[in-house]
Amino acid sequence: MTTSTPAVAPRVLSGIQPTADSYHLGNYLGALKQWIELQENYDAFYFIPDMHAITVEQNPQELHDRTISGCAQLLAAGIDPEKSTLFIQSHVPAHAELSWVLTCLTGFGEASRMTQFKDKSSRQGAEHTGAGLFAYPMLMAADILLYHPQFVPVGEDQRQHLELTRTLAERFNNRYGETFVVPEGFIPKGAAKIYDLQNPTAKMSKSGDNPRGLINLLDPPKVSAKRIRAAVTDTDTVIAFDRENKPGVSNLLVIQSELTGIAIEDLVASYEGKGYGHLKVDTAEALEAFTTPLRAKYEEYMADRGQLEAILQRGAERANEIAAATVHEVYEKIGFVVPSTMR
Numbered sequence: 001m002t003t004s005t006p007a008v009a010p011r012v013l014s015g016i017q018p019t020a021d022s023y024h025l026g027n028y029l030g031a032l033k034q035w036i037e038l039q040e041n042y043d044a045f046y047f048i049p050d051m052h053a054i055t056v057e058q059n060p061q062e063l064h065d066r067t068i069s070g071c072a073q074l075l076a077a078g079i080d081p082e083k084s085t086l087f088i089q090s091h092v093p094a095h096a097e098l099s100w101v102l103t104c105l106t107g108f109g110e111a112s113r114m115t116q117f118k119d120k121s122s123r124q125g126a127e128h129t130g131a132g133l134f135a136y137p138m139l140m141a142a143d144i145l146l147y148h149p150q151f152v153p154v155g156e157d158q159r160q161h162l163e164l165t166r167t168l169a170e171r172f173n174n175r176y177g178e179t180f181v182v183p184e185g186f187i188p189k190g191a192a193k194i195y196d197l198q199n200p201t202a203k204m205s206k207s208g209d210n211p212r213g214l215i216n217l218l219d220p221p222k223v224s225a226k227r228i229r230a231a232v233t234d235t236d237t238v239i240a241f242d243r244e245n246k247p248g249v250s251n252l253l254v255i256q257s258e259l260t261g262i263a264i265e266d267l268v269a270s271y272e273g274k275g276y277g278h279l280k281v282d283t284a285e286a287l288e289a290f291t292t293p294l295r296a297k298y299e300e301y302m303a304d305r306g307q308l309e310a311i312l313q314r315g316a317e318r319a320n321e322i323a324a325a326t327v328h329e330v331y332e333k334i335g336f337v338v339p340s341t342m343r
C-alpha cells in the first residue's frame with residue numbers, strides 16, 4: 001500500500017551490516033531505536049546489506065546465519081513489517097545493477113578519497129584489499145538512490161559516503177535528466193552515542209580491542225551484568241555527568257537513561273551520596289529488563305523460519321517493485337536497449 005503508489009509519507013532508508021552474531025547496544029541506541037521510531041511517520045525501508053559484508057572476507061555459513069539472525073533481531077527490537085519494508089539486499093538484483101552504472105559515473109580519484117576505504121585498505125594492506133572495498137560507496141549510493149528516499153539516517157562514519165551519494169545523484173540528474181532524489185543524511189534526534197565499557201572514549205564497536213567493552217543484545221543478562229560491573233570508571237567516587245572528566249560514569253548514565261527513559265539529571269540526583277556499585281547494578285538491571293523480552297521475541301522468530309522467510313519475501317517484493325522501475329528508467333536514460341521483458 002505504501003510502495004506502488006507515490007508515497008504520501010516521506011521515505012527513509014537505512015541498512016545495517018550482518019557482520020556479528022549479535023547487534024550491540026551501540027547499534028540499538030545509536031540507530032535501531034530511531035529506525036523504530038521513524039517507521040511511525042515515514043515510509044521506511046530497512047535492509048541487511050549482505051553484499052556490502054562480502055567486501056571483506058566472510059565465512060559463508062557465518063554470513064548466512066548472521067543475515068537471518070540480523071533480520072530476526074531487527075524484528076525483535078521492534079521493526080514492524082506492517083509498517084516498514086524489511087529486506088535482504090541480495091534479494092533485490094537492482095542493487096548490483098545500479099551500482100555498476102554509478103561506479104562508471106564515479107571518478108577513480110573521487111573513490112580513492114573515501115576515508116573508510118583508505119583506513120580499511122591501509123589496515124589490510126593492498127594485497128588483501130579487494131576491489132569490492134573500493135566499490136563499496138557506489139553500492140551504497142545505489143542502495144539509496146534506487147528508492148528515492150528523502151532521508152537516510154546514518155552514523156557519522158557514513159557521512160562521506162552519503163555526500164558521494166548526493167554528488168552522484170546530482171551528476172546523473174545533470175547528465176541524463178531529473179531522475180534521482182538528492183537525499184539528506186541525518187543523525188536522528190535522540191540518537192545516543194554509546195562508548196566502549198573498557199575504553200569509554202571510543203565508540204562501542206564490534207571491532208573494539210576488548211570484547212568485554214561490548215554489550216551484545218543477545219548475550220545472557222549475567223554476561224552483560226558482569227561486563228557492566230567491570231566497566232572502567234575513575235578513581236573518584238562521585239556520580240556526575242561529565243563526558244570529559246568522567247567518560248565511563250557518563251556512559252553508564254546515558255545507557256541507563258536511554259533504557260529507562262529517566263532523565264540523566266534525575267538519575268544523578270538519585271545517586272547523591274551513593275557509589276559506582278549502585279550505578280552499575282541499576283544499569284545492569286535496566287539492561288536485563290530491556291533484553292529479556294527482546295531475546296524472547298528473537299527466539300520466537302528464529303524458531304519459525306517459515307514466518308521469517310515470508311516477511312523477508314514480502315519485503316523483497318515491495319523493494320523490488322520500486323528498485324526495478326528505477327533501474328529500468330536509468331537504463332533507458334543512459335541508452336541501454338531495454339528488453340521487452342523489462343518494459
Ligand code: TRP
Pocket residue numbers: 013014015016017049052139140143144152153154158
Ligand atoms: N555502509 C553502512 C554501514 O556500514 C551500511 C549501509 C549499506 C547503508 N548501504 C546503506 C546505510 C545504505 C544507509 C544506507 O553502516
